[in-house]
Amino acid sequence: MRKAVQSTGGALLSLVVAGCGLKEAPPFDPRDLQRAERARAAGTPTLPMKPLPTRLEPLQPTTREINAATNPTAPSTRPIVVRPLGNEPTVRLSLQEIVQRSVANSGEVRVAGYDPAIAETRIIEAQARFDPTFFTNINYEHQDIQSAGQPNIFGTINDRRFGRITQVQRGDIYTIEPGIKQLLPSGGEVSISQQVQSFYFKPRTTVANPYWQNQLKVQLTQPLLRDFGYEVNQARITIARNDQRVSLLDFRKTLEDNVASIEKDYWDLEEAEQEIRIQEELLNRTRDTADILIKQFINGKQGVSRVQTSQATASIRSRESVLIDARRRLGDLSDDIKRRMNDPEFPVAGPVVLLPANVPVESPISFDFNDVVSTAMDNRFELGQQQLRINSAAVAQDVARVNTLPKLDAKIGAAIEGVDANESHAASNQFTDSHVGFSIGLNFELPIGNREALAVLRRSRLQRMQAIEQYRFLIDQVTQDVKTALRDVNAGWLLMGSRRQARFAASDTLLAIEQREAQGEALDPTFVQLKLDTQERLADSEREEALAIANYNKAIAQVERAKGTLLRYNNVVMQEENLPSGRRPR
DSSP states (O other): OOGGGOOSSOEEEOOSOOSSSOOOOOOOOHHHHHHHHHHHHHTSOOOOOOOOOSSOOOSTTSHHHHHHHHOTTSOOOOOSSOOTTTTOOEEEEOHHHHHHHHHHHOHHHHHHTHHHHHHHHHHHHHHGGGSOEEEEEEEEEEEEEEEOOOOBTTBOTTOTTTSOSOEEEEEEEEEEEEEEEEEOTTSOEEEEEEEEEEEEEESOOSSSSSEEEEEEEEEEEEESSTTOSHHHHTHHHHHHHHHHHHHHHHHHHHHHHHHHHHHHHHHHHHHHHHHHHHHHHHHHHHHHHHHHHHHHHHTTOTTOOHHHHHHHHHHHHHHHHHHHHHHHHHHHHHHHHHHHHOOTTSOTTSSOEEEEOSOOOOSOOOOOHHHHHHHHHHHOHHHHHHHHHHHHHHHHHHHHHHTTSOEEEEEEEEEEEEEESSHHHHHHHHHHSOEEEEEEEEEEEOOSSOHHHHHHHHHHHHHHHHHHHHHHHHHHHHHHHHHHHHHHHHHHHHHHHHHHHHHHHHHHHHHHHHHHHHTTOOOOHHHHHHHHHHHHHHHHHHHHHHHHHHHHHHHHHHHHHHHTOHHHHTTEEEOOOOOTTSOOOO
């Protein structure tokens, strides 16, 4: 579509941060980070600044005008090759090279590159809920239990002479229970543990005292209504994955914004360079006119007075100021591009001024509206992000719907026991004597009114409806962006033709005035002013044409951005996951 990006191969973009295997960042030292830039800035010379004038400085004393008066055949002092910014070094770079350097080094892109990696860790956090967990319970219990006592052979329990009314039993129980538990995808939890207990009672209540009791326990708790199901319990992982892909598209947005800003700055830089060339040509034309007037004034030609020379002097000084401002603007644009590139070869503090190497497009480019809109619907990152948000809202709604059900949990447990005066024998008895116990139970809960769960369900429905409405709004916004960009391209092309005709007309007007001057027309103040004004109008027409050309090229890039294909247009390839619809951004 254009010459600026017709190179083989694309720039393969990978995320700045992989998210794993990272080393700990060194201590933050702002002075250390600033050191390199301070060193570059220290090597940049300071331009001398002259004091402001306190009186009119005529042009007659200058070498240029003296040479013009004393040696009419001397060559003009007008420079043959004009440097955009005086003696500062310049480097011309193509748009594609600047874009690729920016993709590889841009500070904004590198900062945004951390977000997808950070979001990816949240997926791992959600998945980690289903990882097995090792646990150990250690407990010591001292019992001091008082009871109503036991009757004896000499009397009843109420006879204080023959029996004790109360009886005290003391005991020490030591427990250790290591095991593993895991949350299941269905929402249940399973655990297996080995419980070892040591009992000692005083007075003795068993033959073996102390004694050991071992239990190998297996327990399953499974929700049957609320919190039941694979989709419900995987909801956090699904939403985290969607958020990570949204973050990835945010990264793409930062990349597109950076490339779009470079496109704009690049063609503004091209227009700024043309502006300098135009202003220098205007200044040289004005000086040529001043040469003639001053020469005739010095030679005492009749009809040429100080009025004409002052007119020329004022125009020269005015046009010098415009040229100074044009050079400043070019330097600002160059620095902005260097900042976005963030390339060590071209630091912002360095003296090098970047200049464009590409020739702007000056040929008509037509786009099919339906094709552009269709491409935008498939590729705009905003639509992809909103699809992911709608998907997350739907998942949250499903979870909220399930959680309006009563809580009904089934519990199943089994234990293999072994008891002996020796711990090792107790462990052996577990599997030889096969003393197996089990339990089955149901737990039921239902909040009266169930208002919280119903409110959560209503909120999730509203959020999903809101996300869908936002998608409809974005469709209209994308369509408007496409229409505006195409309108700018068409208007830019027509404006280029109109500005070019205006330049032709201004050039012809100046040619006619110069022909009248060559035929000997008197250089009275009116004629001099007419010539100076016509020179300026020609420069204005050239500047407006250059601006129209730059805007036309920016409009072409804006169409690609509206289509969602700006990165591919600049040969930048970004690896992205599939969108919910299954389509990959083109």
